[in-house]
Amino acid sequence: xxxxxxxxxxxxxxxxxxxxxxxxxxxxxxxxxxxxxMPNLVPPVNSVERLLWYTDEVRSAVAPHTFEPYMxxxxxxxxxxxxxxxxxxxxxxxxxxxxxxxxxxxxVQEITAMDHMYSMMQELDIPLLVHxxxxxxxxxxxxxxxxxxxxxxxxxxxxxxxxEHITTAESVRLLDEFENLHATVTLHHxxxxxDDVVGGLMDxxxxxxxxxxxxxxxxxxxxxxxxxxxxxxLGSDSAPHPIDRKxxxxxxxxxxxxxxxxxxxxxxxxRHGALDKLQAFVSNNAQxxxxxxxxxxxxxxxxxxxxxxxxxxxxxxxxxxxxxxWSVVSTTLP
Amino acid sequence: xxxxxxxxxxxxxxxxxxxxxxxxxxxxxxxxxxxxxMPNLVPPVNSVERLLWYTDEVRSAVAPHTFEPYMxxxxxxxxxxxxxxxxxxxxxxxxxxxxxxxxxxxxVQEITAMDHMYSMMQELDIPLLVHxxxxxxxxxxxxxxxxxxxxxxxxxxxxxxxxEHITTAESVRLLDEFENLHATVTLHHxxxxxDDVVGGLMDxxxxxxxxxxxxxxxxxxxxxxxxxxxxxxLGSDSAPHPIDRKxxxxxxxxxxxxxxxxxxxxxxxxRHGALDKLQAFVSNNAQxxxxxxxxxxxxxxxxxxxxxxxxxxxxxxxxxxxxxxWSVVSTTLP
Numbered sequence: 001x002x003x004x005x006x007x008x009x010x011x012x013x014x015x016x017x018x019x020x021x022x023x024x025x026x027x028x029x030x031x032x033x034x035x036x037x038m039p040n041l042v043p044p045v046n047s048v049e050r051l052l053w054y055t056d057e058v059r060s061a062v063a064p065h066t067f068e069p070y071m072x073x074x075x076x077x078x079x080x081x082x083x084x085x086x087x088x089x090x091x092x093x094x095x096x097x098x099x100x101x102x103x104x105x106x107x108v109q110e111i112t113a114m115d116h117m118y119s120m121m122q123e124l125d126i127p128l129l130v131h132x133x134x135x136x137x138x139x140x141x142x143x144x145x146x147x148x149x150x151x152x153x154x155x156x157x158x159x160x161x162x163x164e165h166i167t168t169a170e171s172v173r174l175l176d177e178f179e180n181l182h183a184t185v186t187l188h189h190x191x192x193x194x195d196d197v198v199g200g201l202m203d204x205x206x207x208x209x210x211x212x213x214x215x216x217x218x219x220x221x222x223x224x225x226x227x228x229x230x231x232x233x234l235g236s237d238s239a240p241h242p243i244d245r246k247x248x249x250x251x252x253x254x255x256x257x258x259x260x261x262x263x264x265x266x267x268x269x270x271r272h273g274a275l276d277k278l279q280a281f282v283s284n285n286a287q288x289x290x291x292x293x294x295x296x297x298x299x300x301x302x303x304x305x306x307x308x309x310x311x312x313x314x315x316x317x318x319x320x321x322x323x324x325x326w327s328v329v330s331t332t333l334p
Numbered sequence: 335x336x337x338x339x340x341x342x343x344x345x346x347x348x349x350x351x352x353x354x355x356x357x358x359x360x361x362x363x364x365x366x367x368x369x370x371x372m373p374n375l376v377p378p379v380n381s382v383e384r385l386l387w388y389t390d391e392v393r394s395a396v397a398p399h400t401f402e403p404y405m406x407x408x409x410x411x412x413x414x415x416x417x418x419x420x421x422x423x424x425x426x427x428x429x430x431x432x433x434x435x436x437x438x439x440x441x442v443q444e445i446t447a448m449d450h451m452y453s454m455m456q457e458l459d460i461p462l463l464v465h466x467x468x469x470x471x472x473x474x475x476x477x478x479x480x481x482x483x484x485x486x487x488x489x490x491x492x493x494x495x496x497x498e499h500i501t502t503a504e505s506v507r508l509l510d511e512f513e514n515l516h517a518t519v520t521l522h523h524x525x526x527x528x529d530d531v532v533g534g535l536m537d538x539x540x541x542x543x544x545x546x547x548x549x550x551x552x553x554x555x556x557x558x559x560x561x562x563x564x565x566x567x568l569g570s571d572s573a574p575h576p577i578d579r580k581x582x583x584x585x586x587x588x589x590x591x592x593x594x595x596x597x598x599x600x601x602x603x604x605r606h607g608a609l610d611k612l613q614a615f616v617s618n619n620a621q622x623x624x625x626x627x628x629x630x631x632x633x634x635x636x637x638x639x640x641x642x643x644x645x646x647x648x649x650x651x652x653x654x655x656x657x658x659x660w661s662v663v664s665t666t667l668p
Contacts, residue, residue: 194472203584247581
């Protein structure tokens with residue numbers, strides 16, 4: 001059994017900087033034709049200068065692979081001049097509503113303070129990518145944020161909004177409520193729940209934000225992904241941390257999946273008899289939603305077992321050491 | 335500000351065996367007049383011989399402190415002869431329903447298979463101590479188990495049942511539904527929620543079973559404890575693990591609180607203006623419920639800051655390094 005994926009895209013990936021960038025970027029670039037590069041560096045990518053600098057850094061790190069980095073700016077109060085200067089060099093702007101609270105009314109108020117920004121982004125046709133969590137109780141943060149998604153989607157009907165790394169059944173339902181709402185979903189939220197994080201022994205390598213939710217949430221996400229819901233895209237949120245930041249008392253949030261995404265997705269879609277839907281989920285939907293044409297790249301996978309490595313450098317991947325039933329056999333450029 | 339506690343009791347504590355026992359037992363014995371010693375060793379304490387052996391082990395480990403170990407047997411299918419032989423040497427029998435499932439009907443069926451045991455225990459007046467969780471989704475396990483508590487409490491109205499380490503508002507409500515239901519609650523479930531475990535950075539030292547629940551659950555537990563609900567007792571579930579079993583990929587469940595229970599409880603009750611209720615919560619309720627008379631021991635605490643040690647041997651306590659406002663100043667025997 002084989003499958004060929006054309007120009008797979010990872011629409012939400014953390015490549016970091018410096019040594020970690022050079023370590024992980026080639027792993028994404030090996031299997032993917034492009035990806036949306038998140039801007040939360042320290043300091044963040046929040047100016048045209050930083051954007052151009054980071055683009056160069058990423059391009060250097062992925063060379064000689066063919067891989068298009070779709071860059072993002074960190075949301076702040078930009079001028080129209082800044083937005084116009086940045087627009088040709090990026091896919092969109094990433095919003096993390098830092099001050100949103102359990103009180104969703106207050107959250108909306110904080111959001112409304114930036115109305116002029118969304119308005120400008122709508123007029124300039126710059127997509128808004130959102131980490132949609134309030135600061136409420138960990139299992140409620142995304143659900144509480146849905147009210148803010150509704151506010152934005154209704155008030156800015158021509159603003160293309162991506163709900164990043166959705167984790168709940170309610171977010172899946174939102175996709176069908178508003179024409180201008182899209183979403184990414186990670187691989188790990190398709191296969192784990194909170195049970196896998198803290199239901200048996202506690203697993204720091206499955207600890208992420210948003211936290212994995214309930215079984216019924218996972219099922220709703222999986223159903224949408226397996227049916228290649230036209231508004232849903234793969235966005236791995238692959239987030240490498242050195243092992244000593246994971247296996248420690250204050251464990252950092254993030255699951256590292258970049259190098260195993262495609263084999264695990266092939267296994268998952270194969271198991272559910274949905275391999276014919278995988279191309280849309282890993283590329284076509286994103287191309288249509290963002291109106292992008294990634295570089296041509298064919299990735300061939302086959303049902304041949306592989307064992308997930310224990311480490312990639314100093315980073316432990318999800319399910320390290322586990323045998324899975326699919327592998328990447330070749331990557332072909334035209 | 336000072337307070338004197340008479341014969342405080344920890345009605346649910348894991349003292350382990352061998353080296354760990356010798357390390358942690360004196361820490362409980364220093365502040366408490368007695369405690370309920372959990373029987374889940376490897377192999378478990380599931381015979382009169384094991385019970386007598388473990389009693390001796392605990393007594394040796396706590397010497398020369400005055401500390402009465404209230405021993406428990408691990409639930410299995412005992413004969414009446416065995417129960418009669420064990421009864422003088424123990425407080426009750428601890429049940430962990432290993433096969434209970436998400437399907438609570440199946441859970442009840444598994445429980446009903448042991449009806450003859452509960453019946454004998456009721457006739458012999460041997461209390462049943464229960465770890466009340468199904469094998470369902472981690473946030474639902476205790477709630478699902480409530481049906482089994484109801485079954486047991488209704489069918490065996492003279493069987494004294496303790497819901498161990500309750501973590502939900504629903505379990506608090508059960509206390510008032512059935513005359514023969516009692517409960518222990520840990521210190522940590524009075525002060526943390528799932529947010530403290532995985533809401534920020536992930537904290538393995540706050541990872542425990544049952545997992546900490548929602549804010550409204552914590553509030554219900556706290557309210558019951560601060561009002562010294564007559565059917566609620568302190569049971570710390572203090573569960574030491576070596577640091578290398580906590581700060582690792584498959585982190586063991588358990589929070590180590592034994593040596594800091596009384597100062598933290600004094601701080602908590604003081605902050606809520608409820609210091610006058612602490613004596614009932616840490617001793618009198620348990621004495622009445624179990625009809626026990628612990629050895630006399632006065633523990634004096636005062637509002638003087640202390641810093642929680644980073645380690646007790648190779649064990650990291652809850653909130654290591656944190657300054658708290660109360661300390662134990664003296665322990666007096668008559």
